[in-house]
Amino acid sequence: MSLLVRRCLNRSHQLEQYVETWQIDHKGAVYAGDLEELVEECLEIAPLLRRAWDRAVERLFDEGERSEKVFAGEEVIRGAISRVVRVFGISAKLIESAERAGFSIDGVGRFRDGLRDLERLEQEAENQWPPMDSQQMRDSLAAYQRGDYQSAADVLRELQGDCARTD
Amino acid sequence: MNYKAIVPAPISEAIGRFGLNRDLLVRLVTAIHADVPRDYDGSRRFRIRDFDRAYRYRIVLFDEHLRHVFRLAVDDTTAEGQLIVLGIRHETRPHHPPQA
Numbered sequence A: 001m002s003l004l005v006r007r008c009l010n011r012s013h014q015l016e017q018y019v020e021t022w023q024i025d026h027k028g029a030v031y032a033g034d035l036e037e038l039v040e041e042c043l044e045i046a047p048l049l050r051r052a053w054d055r056a057v058e059r060l061f062d063e064g065e066r067s068e069k070v071f072a073g074e075e076v077i078r079g080a081i082s083r084v085v086r087v088f089g090i091s092a093k094l095i096e097s098a099e100r101a102g103f104s105i106d107g108v109g110r111f112r113d114g115l116r117d118l119e120r121l122e123q124e125a126e127n128q129w130p131p132m133d134s135q136q137m138r139d140s141l142a143a144y145q146r147g148d149y150q151s152a153a154d155v156l157r158e159l160q161g162d163c164a165r166t167d
Numbered sequence B: 001m002n003y004k005a006i007v008p009a010p011i012s013e014a015i016g017r018f019g020l021n022r023d024l025l026v027r028l029v030t031a032i033h034a035d036v037p038r039d040y041d042g043s044r045r046f047r048i049r050d051f052d053r054a055y056r057y058r059i060v061l062f063d064e065h066l067r068h069v070f071r072l073a074v075d076d077t078t079a080e081g082q083l084i085v086l087g088i089r090h091e092t093r094p095h096h097p098p099q100a
Helices: A003-026 A032-060 A067-100 A108-128 A134-145 A152-166 B009-017 B022-038
Strands: A149-151 B004-008 B051-062 B066-075 B082-094
Touching: A003 A032, A003 A067, A032 A067, A032 A108, A067 A108, A067 B051, A134 B004, A134 B009, A134 B051, A134 B066, A134 B082, A149 A152, A152 B004, A152 B022, B004 B009, B004 B022, B009 B022, B009 B082, B022 B051, B022 B066, B022 B082
Parallel strands: B004 B082
Antiparallel strands: A149 B004, B051 B066, B066 B082
16 A cells, blocks of 8 residues: 555544544534634645545556556545545534534635535546446346356457458 | 456447457457456455455556556356456546657
8 A cells, every 4th residue: 555545544534533532522512723623634635635546546547556456545545535525524514513603713715615626536536437337247247147158268269360361 | 276257248249339449459358368367366355346246357458549447347256267257347548658
């Protein structure tokens, strides 16, 4: 695991812990100073995730990277993105309560921009690296079960036969 | 165990729709035939969420202008010794080979 991926993993867990303990410690009371620290932490992790995701996509296309490493990195980063989106959501609610209680929280504008960026990143990850097509997988399995398949070796022989005929 | 890669008809059809030139097509099928079984031990742990009879595999190929990534779903649970390609996706991005 690269250091960047490890940073995303550790910091996303840490951020999640901050939110959980913050809620336990304060039991619904609003402490604007702590909330501002939470906002800062959220704002720091968002660009880290963006960088890690862009690098993961780059590695997907890199012939020199082993698939195991690529997939492992992708899973970790996707997990971290989802975790942080969830934490942003919780933090947004805490900010709203604070604002309703009359507190002014520094960095709220940047926080809301950060939340939008992160949601965009989550969507982008889904589009750039979409899951496998489940209908295609079901169709292929059904075709296999009724004997409608070839070995890759046979497909290759056919292709090479075609090539020879073309030549 | 010697594993054999299997290509069901919908996958052959999907590959046909990718619009690859013959050279790339041969290289893709060669990779399915040779690399999928070769890398089985290292790859099988990356199971597909919600479809865990299959694992994920990736093939990267280059041509003059593009980098091609083929992502595969490979079923290793249905038939012993057979690695059945159940899913395939194809993504590309520009590739600029170094100038001579």
